[in-house]
Amino acid sequence: MPLTTIKDGEYTATVYKMIKEGRYGDAIHILSKEHQKHTKSRAALSLLGYCYYHMQDFTNAAECYEPLTQLHPEVEDYKLYYAQSLYGACAFPEAMKATFLLDSTASHTKMIKLQAAIRYGEEDFSGAKTLVEQLPQDDPDYDVDLGCLLYKEGEYEEACKKFLSSMNVLGYQPDLAYNIALCYYSLKQYASALKYIAEIIERGIREHPELSIGMTTEGIDVRSVGNTLILHETALIEAFNLKAAIEYQLKNYAAAQEALTDMPPRSEEELDPVTLHNQALMNIDTKPTEGFEKLAFLLQQNPFPPITFGNLLLLYCKYEYFDLAADVLAENAHLTYTFLTPYLYEFLDAMITCQTAPEEAFRKFDEIAGKLTEQLRKVTKQEARHNRDDESLKKHVQDYDEVLERYIPVLMAQAKIYWNRENYSMVEKIFHKSLEFCNEHDTWKLNVAHVLFMQDNKYKEAIGFYEPIVKKHYDNILNVSAIVLANLCVSYIMTSQNEEAEELMRKIEKEEEQISYEEPDKKVFHLCIVNLVIGTLYCAKGNYDFGISRVIKSLEPYNKKLGTDTWFYAKRCFLSLLENMAKHMIMLRDPVVQECIQFLEHCELYGKDVPAIIEQPLEEDRMHIGKNTVTYESRLIKALFYEVTGWNE
Template sequence: MAYVPIKDGEYTSTIYNLLQNRVATSLLGYCHFYNQDYVQAGECYGYLSTIYPSHQEYKLNFAQCLYNSFMMSEALSTVTTIDDPSMVNDIVKLEAAVKYREGDAANARILVEQLPPDDPDIDINLGCIDYKEGNFDTALEKFNKASAYHGYQPQLAYSIALCHYKKKEYTQALKFITDIIDRGVKDHPELGVGLASEGADANSVGNTLTLHESSLVEAFNLKFAIEYRLKNYSAAKEALMDMPPRDESELDAVTLHNQAITEIDKDPSSGFSKLQFLLTQNPFPPEAFANLLVLYIKYEYYDLAADVLAENAHYTYRYLTQLQFDYFDAMINMITSPEIAIQKLDTLAGEKMNELRKLTKKVQEIRQTNDEQAAKTAVEAFDETLEVYLPVIMAQAKIYWDKGNYAQVEKIFRKSVEFCSEHDTWRLNVAHTLFMQEQKFKEAAGFYEPIVNKNYDNVNFFKLKMNQLCSKNTIYLKLYKRILSRITESHQTIRKKI
């Protein structure tokens, strides 16, 4: 490299001289900013804005660095010192972005609506605000309009996919996700998409501007969310594996959260550590707080769940619904005050049962009007409430299961048969309960058999429960042999491949 000769022993002084050079410092700040090192970039632009106060663009750049470093009040304080009419729109956009990130969508909208109607970013900004307010249809319209104006942009395509995801239109969301990934592979082969899942050695691509603008990380994380919600756990894990490779220290908060969720069964301590780490970051995925509590409850670490709630009381109102808080509170009382836990769970179960009855009636009434969209929305509300109701009755049942009171467990399940009879989790637990009562083996097999048949091709599905299905019921011996034969065949196939 040919540069101006620097004498031995003058390297340090040269560095400090360059830091005092306006052009060099500006270039350094620019490089740090687009390398997403906003703290270092902020130091450069903060210095420049102090030494050269007449150059207002340095103040704006400094404010943008503060915003990207999640120093919102400092960003607002800095941007209010800018006095340059030509920069008014940029100032308003940054102020709106701060309000948006602080959760103040109403004031963010007021600021955005001050922009000229022909501003090229106005539809994108309004779409983001509509999304934050839960108006996903309106947000989708805005993003589609912006996409038509700007042409294809990965970040806009991701925003459209995200709206479809929120509307539970997973097929449409996956279509846009696939397009983002395909274009990313074609346009940026250097990002190494899919190398890790293919078993190839892959070096970290870092958090470059190219990676950021490709929206590949966001697309793969959204694909993970869709597959996980659809219970396609292998596909969800594959989505994370296919991401451009990065070192763990370089991972964004959402990716780290999703990795923690996927590995929790195999390595709980690692998963817990990652979720605990995320709670110390600003910001962190809102789901991380509730998911850490859910997993502590699942593994019966009630003391740790209690500690998390106590140490993060300010998060309970922000990230938990009242139902979630009541459920966690009941479960934490399971060890020290089981009577209180039972009472709290009974109350929750009763409330959710009443909601389910109302929603069932609403669905029936809407279907008579032939309003398909309204019916779809009502059914989704019912399904979401059912997913909340199930953990509550399972927690109730577990109290009596642990005491060996299987008759009482059966009573709890009978109360919920009206809503849960088609749910595999409920049916499986009913089967276990009937099986443990010994005189009800035939009834238990009747619940096991459809689940086994449904998962016939999944040889890992409840292997330990196969003996329960028919060990004491000779009439089901053929089914038992057929299942064991399927498992044996699969194992032989695996050995041949190896």
């Protein structure tokens, strides 16, 4: 029956049919009109509250049930639904007050459970535990509630046992499976966590095809499934978010992003805070402006994921928006003690100080580093004492790795202070001091290689650090950063190991050809950047004829090799050449000048849609869209060539 033909008095049967089919939005549309006509319509208001509750719109559900509790105080269910709706809307004080209206004899157990949940939501865990202990121990929710409290206390193994015990008694339940997966995640037992997540997802696909799981990833345009109670009961959103978090921790970033697009589709305004946070974090490299907006928005909501505050501040520092980080810290001082660990607060404080007082920042980093090195030595001693106890040893190794992961950013921040001043010998000394703890850490080894490379006379030592990184991924060499491959090739050339450099370049070329065959439209820049860096080296040594020629050849074919990064390297060489020509320090042969102008004309032709620079995401004064292109910059450089050389177009 079309909605427009429903007559007065016929809405009830139609609405029940819609509710049965899960069409809560359509039901709300009818019920709202009916309620407006008959403001004291108990049936319409009750069904309206029911529909809002099943759509997880708890605020509107509470607004429906509140007048019902006043109009019909004898109906105990209305009081319970009102309190539950307030709890769902995170209005915890109001929800607790509403529970006192319940008849303690008829609804005692329900009241205790709801009050415990409210205390848990308020993070009053001792109060929640006191209430849970009032429940009969044979109550099916008893172990589940205790498990949740144990988890909050950091007792992940004990919490997991409680959830597994409940699963044995109650049978399979998606929310319990998720709780178990979460415990394994917190214990860093990712394989076990993924096993339970996979089961949640498989059951969701099998039992609820209407939820369109995975269709967004496949590029199928599907409508939002909404925040229904069915979706909530499947625990699919939680499972996909946890899967994304695990893949992100394992540095499988593509898989993490896929987990987010695999979840049942919802419109952006329907997204829960955790999904919104994860979308912002995992797409920050490709959509930074959008990511910052989402995190800043979440910070204004109540509640928001606890890690939002720290992540927003860290990302501001990563993108060098130190003023914004300082403003957010100042404006949200009340959140500092709740959501930032002492380590993270001290680290952020030192990062922000770097901009105005680098020496003071270095001292602050040194204090943090001192505390962390002390912890590392302490854990090392404990490892030595328990080297025969597998479980204890495993825990100490895990503890050591956690402290080391906090130490590395501090060390790199210290080193960056001197790197920015081009004081590379001091950077090397800082890294040498940390040799005791970091000599096996990939980030440390990579940065040591870079600082050795920058000192010109330490290419041989740089090779010793670059080579293991490259050999580790030799079968998939394009997984190695292009700049690492380029620096290794240059180091080979500078130590007269030209054969090794040529072999490495042939290996890169072979892999790029394979990708070009499998994915013809994909741009791959590794070999191009290697050649650009080698060309830059020759230009820096004054051999512009060979260096510029290498730069030009590296960007062929232009439709596949011209990109923002490759243009950056190319234009540096051309600007350096022009500067030296303007000073009459070098002269170029006419064929080379002609080759340069032809190159710039090709860049002008193919660079219309290639940004010349990547602008900072939150920059207020943005470049004119027509000026931020390779085409525009290549025209400028070509004009300079004509001016410096005296050539005519």
